[in-house]
Amino acid sequence: MNNDVEIRTSPIEGLGIFAVRPFRNGQRIRQINVVREVTSDSPLREELGERADHCDYPNGKIVLLGLPDRHVNHSCNPNAYVLYECDRSFLVARRDIAVHEEITVDYNINITGGTAWPCHCGATRCRGTVVGDFFLLPLGIQREYRSLLAEWFVRAHRDRLEALGLI
Ligand SMILES: C[S@@+](CC[C@H](N)C(=O)[O-])C[C@H]1O[C@@H](n2cnc3c(N)ncnc32)[C@H](O)[C@@H]1O
Numbered sequence: 001m002n003n004d005v006e007i008r009t010s011p012i013e014g015l016g017i018f019a020v021r022p023f024r025n026g027q028r029i030r031q032i033n034v035v036r037e038v039t040s041d042s043p044l045r046e047e048l049g050e051r052a053d054h055c056d057y058p059n060g061k062i063v064l065l066g067l068p069d070r071h072v073n074h075s076c077n078p079n080a081y082v083l084y085e086c087d088r089s090f091l092v093a094r095r096d097i098a099v100h101e102e103i104t105v106d107y108n109i110n111i112t113g114g115t116a117w118p119c120h121c122g123a124t125r126c127r128g129t130v131v132g133d134f135f136l137l138p139l140g141i142q143r144e145y146r147s148l149l150a151e152w153f154v155r156a157h158r159d160r161l162e163a164l165g166l167i
């Protein structure tokens with residue numbers, strides 16, 4: 001783990017990650033730490049504290065995230081997003097981030113068919129629910145997030161995105 005972010009108790013939920021230095025809009029905050037791919041041969045080991053909600057789901061895979069990235073909370077007005085680049089992923093600032101700000105992403109990007117649950121992000125524009133599905137977001141938010149979609153997600157959902165006028 002580098003010293004640019006740290007894990008602290010979050011007003012959103014449990015633990016979150018917080019900026020220890022400022023970041024500029026568009027700046028890569030850090031490469032996301034992946035422990036391993038979760039497969040039938042290497043399943044999650046709950047007895048060791050491994051949790052499904054500490055996983056990411058890129059391009060049909062399941063990967064267990066390491067520290068500190070497994071503690072990134074969701075916000076309906078996130079200051080960061082996940083950039084996928086070949087087999088690596090990065091947390092990237094989507095606006096300037098000040099020291100001590102919690103670093104958040106919107107979990108509804110690059111996902112379909114997830115479970116919905118109540119959101120406690122506290123943002124003025126909180127939608128109240130983490131719907132777990134990009135296509136269930138309001139169209140205005142889908143438009144706002146269009147440039148943040150991963151290439152693999154756009155490839156997999158080209159028809160639906162075209163129908164919405166997003167590509
Ligand atoms: C990747 S973990 C984030 C870190 C988590 N706070 C922790 O302490 O490990 C995802 C889990 O955090 C919680 N969470 C994240 N964002 C939330 C939000 N906006 N509202 C409510 N719970 C949230 C949910 O329990 C979710 O399953």
Ligand SMILES: [Zn+2]
Nearest residue numbers: 076119121126
């Ligand atoms: Zn919210």
